[in-house]
Amino acid sequence: YVKDNGKGSHMFYSDKIMEDIRSRAEIEDILRDALREDGLRLVYQPQINVVTGKIDEFEALLRLKDRNLSPAKFIEVAEMSGLIIEIGRWVTKEAIRQMAKWRDEGYPLKPVAINFSGKQLSDREYISFLSSTLEEYQIDSRYVEIEITESILVEETENTLAFLNELKSLGIRIAMDDFGTGYSSLNYLTFIPVDKIKLDKSLCEKFINLDNSSVMSSLIGLMHSLDLIITAEGIEETYQYHRLKEGGCDLIQGYLFSKPLASQEIEKIYNHNFIG
Numbered sequence: 001y002v003k004d005n006g007k008g009s010h011m012f013y014s015d016k017i018m019e020d021i022r023s024r025a026e027i028e029d030i031l032r033d034a035l036r037e038d039g040l041r042l043v044y045q046p047q048i049n050v051v052t053g054k055i056d057e058f059e060a061l062l063r064l065k066d067r068n069l070s071p072a073k074f075i076e077v078a079e080m081s082g083l084i085i086e087i088g089r090w091v092t093k094e095a096i097r098q099m100a101k102w103r104d105e106g107y108p109l110k111p112v113a114i115n116f117s118g119k120q121l122s123d124r125e126y127i128s129f130l131s132s133t134l135e136e137y138q139i140d141s142r143y144v145e146i147e148i149t150e151s152i153l154v155e156e157t158e159n160t161l162a163f164l165n166e167l168k169s170l171g172i173r174i175a176m177d178d179f180g181t182g183y184s185s186l187n188y189l190t191f192i193p194v195d196k197i198k199l200d201k202s203l204c205e206k207f208i209n210l211d212n213s214s215v216m217s218s219l220i221g222l223m224h225s226l227d228l229i230i231t232a233e234g235i236e237e238t239y240q241y242h243r244l245k246e247g248g249c250d251l252i253q254g255y256l257f258s259k260p261l262a263s264q265e266i267e268k269i270y271n272h273n274f275i276g
């Protein structure tokens with residue numbers, strides 16, 4: 001990265017930039033090693049039904065074994081390097097394998113949501129990979145949910161629509177993640193095949209702190225009229241849960257009920273009632 005003129009020319013580069021370059025390259029190596037040497041793992045965060053208090057479904061979240069690296073950071077590196085393609089397939093297969101394991105051990109199947117990066121649209125074989133993995137583990141497609149973000153709609157709109165429609169025709173559910181952080185246009189909700197909206201932590205906080213309960217319930221009402229299910233993300237406090245429940249939110253995901261947990265920890269709370 002640094003041209004060496006023999007006089008310490010790396011001083012032209014700020015330390016910060018060097019650090020970013022180095023850490024990006026290092027993280028890329030770490031990810032490559034992790035893919036090769038079984039260094040990835042998934043944790044699962046429950047999404048709690050506000051009425052029944054039970055876990056309706058999970059979100060699968062990626063971690064590096066034995067390393068405390070933030071997913072936001074290493075996912076970004078995975079996207080920039082193209083490694084997200086292979087990682088995305090690993091996540092998909094691992095989540096489905098775990099669902100089959102739970103089923104085989106007598107836990108009733110619950111849907112698992114998988115995060116899908118826009119960069120994975122270039123994985124032309126993703127959908128056939130997904131459907132053959134479902135076949136391999138004998139998991140019904142309606143138990144898999146794919147989380148996308150609005151950014152996937154900005155570029156490659158046609159590709160995206162074709163991709164989403166293909167997922168839908170397979171019976172896969174689609175969730176719009178991080179709603180409230182981007183354009184948050186309601187327009188696209190009428191023409192893309194989404195089943196669910198995940199209200200971002202920041203939007204939930206705005207609703208709750210401004211005490212804007214009528215805005216919240218109107219928005220949720222509109223989404224319900226489009227047959228969408230609403231999950232509120234990043235909920236840490238009981239009063240937030242109460243406000244969101246009053247506002248009509250369907251599911252709550254947050255530290256209040258549970259952090260993302262390893263599969264063995266999930267087994268201890270699989271049928272737990274978080275409210276009653």
Ligand code: C2E
Binds near residue numbers: 060117236253254256
């Ligand atoms: P996300 O998909 O929006 O996931 C929710 C994030 O919020 C997770 O962060 C979760 O641990 C965190 N969270 C949940 N409840 C609370 C709470 O009450 N308070 C706070 N402060 N945070 C909460 P995490 O696991 O660090 O993941 C960050 C992001 O990395 C994810 O955001 C997602 O965009 C990305 N990501 C994680 N795993 C994958 C993956 O397998 N594939 C892809 N493409 N992206 C992933």
Ligand code: MG
Binds near residue numbers: 059115147177
């Ligand atoms: Mg997500």
Ligand code: MG
Binds near residue numbers: 200233
């Ligand atoms: Mg989110």
Ligand code: MG
Binds near residue numbers: 177178
């Ligand atoms: Mg996110």
